[in-house]
Amino acid sequence: MKALYFAWVRERIGLAEEEIAPPGEVVTVRQLIDWLSARGDGYAAAFANPATIRAAVDKSHAAPDAPIAAAREIAFFPPMTGG
Amino acid sequence: MAPRPALSVRVQAEDFDPGRELALLTQGRRDIGALVSFVGLCRDEDGALESLELEHYPGMAESEIARVADQALERWPLQGLTIIHRFGRIPAGDRIVLVIAAARRRADAFAAAEFLMDYLKTCAPFWKKERRADGAAGDWVEAKSDDDNAAERWR
Numbered sequence: 001m002k003a004l005y006f007a008w009v010r011e012r013i014g015l016a017e018e019e020i021a022p023p024g025e026v027v028t029v030r031q032l033i034d035w036l037s038a039r040g041d042g043y044a045a046a047f048a049n050p051a052t053i054r055a056a057v058d059k060s061h062a063a064p065d066a067p068i069a070a071a072r073e074i075a076f077f078p079p080m081t082g083g
Numbered sequence: 084m085a086p087r088p089a090l091s092v093r094v095q096a097e098d099f100d101p102g103r104e105l106a107l108l109t110q111g112r113r114d115i116g117a118l119v120s121f122v123g124l125c126r127d128e129d130g131a132l133e134s135l136e137l138e139h140y141p142g143m144a145e146s147e148i149a150r151v152a153d154q155a156l157e158r159w160p161l162q163g164l165t166i167i168h169r170f171g172r173i174p175a176g177d178r179i180v181l182v183i184a185a186a187r188r189r190a191d192a193f194a195a196a197e198f199l200m201d202y203l204k205t206c207a208p209f210w211k212k213e214r215r216a217d218g219a220a221g222d223w224v225e226a227k228s229d230d231d232n233a234a235e236r237w238r
Contacts, residue, residue, distance in 0.1 A: 004140070006138055006140055006208065006210060007138055007210035007212070007223055008223050056140070056143055056208070059140070059142050059143035059146055060143075060146075061147075061206070075140060075143070075208075077140070077208060077210065078210060078223065078226070079205075079225075079226035080204070080205060080206065080207060080208055080209055080210065080226065081204075081209065081210050081211045081223070081224040081225070081226050082137070082139070082144075082168060082180070082203060082204060082207045082208070082209025082210070082211070083123055083168075083179075083180055083200055083203045083204035083207070083209070083230075
């Protein structure tokens with residue numbers, strides 16, 4: 001699946017997007033965050049405070065317990081500041 | 084039969100002309116009694132801010148705005164909606180966002196415009212980064228709990 005990162009999540013990880021292949025036991029957004037956090041210091045910094053992380057699965061807002069099995073695209077970003 | 088509400092959602096780098104958008108929404112219509120428009124501008128924070136860099140999630144920005152617009156259309160009897168949100172570098176003083184709600188009656192147009200702005204702030208995937216006038220590195224604008232509260236009151 002494709003992972004997308006925006007705003008300071010993107011800056012801390014150092015990537016705007018990448019292909020990821022999490023293991024089968026990673027089934028929710030929250031578990032994916034934990035799995036990504038272990039990939040390196042940038043990821044750990046980006047996901048250090050899960051309360052400030054929002055996620056979207058296939059371009060729809062997703063809660064931490066949302067399933068990711070069928071997802072083609074998962075995005076992580078800070079709370080939105082548009083308008 | 085009443086014409087279907089005219090819905091226009093645009094996410095673009097270019098500026099927009101509010102007067103032209105108001106005219107477009109009412110063109111050829113005689114059933115609209117009220118137009119409420121909101122224009123959000125980039126303010127300079129008393130001279131400290133040179134510009135904002137607006138990052139967005141292409142595709143989701145459009146679909147989230149359309150989703151919120153559909154909620155407004157379900158909730159109020161509206162004749163039309165125009166929503167434009169810009170991305171990219173926006174200098175202080177420039178326009179960022181436009182919402183126009185058209186209805187038979189002003190109460191519906193006012194309420195829908197306010198609802199749309201409250202929800203766009205908390206649901207539409209846009210993020211602002213400050214570029215400071217003194218050249219120092221700017222920060223990402225932090226989400227305000229006031230914005231969450233403003234959206235929450237419509238539930």
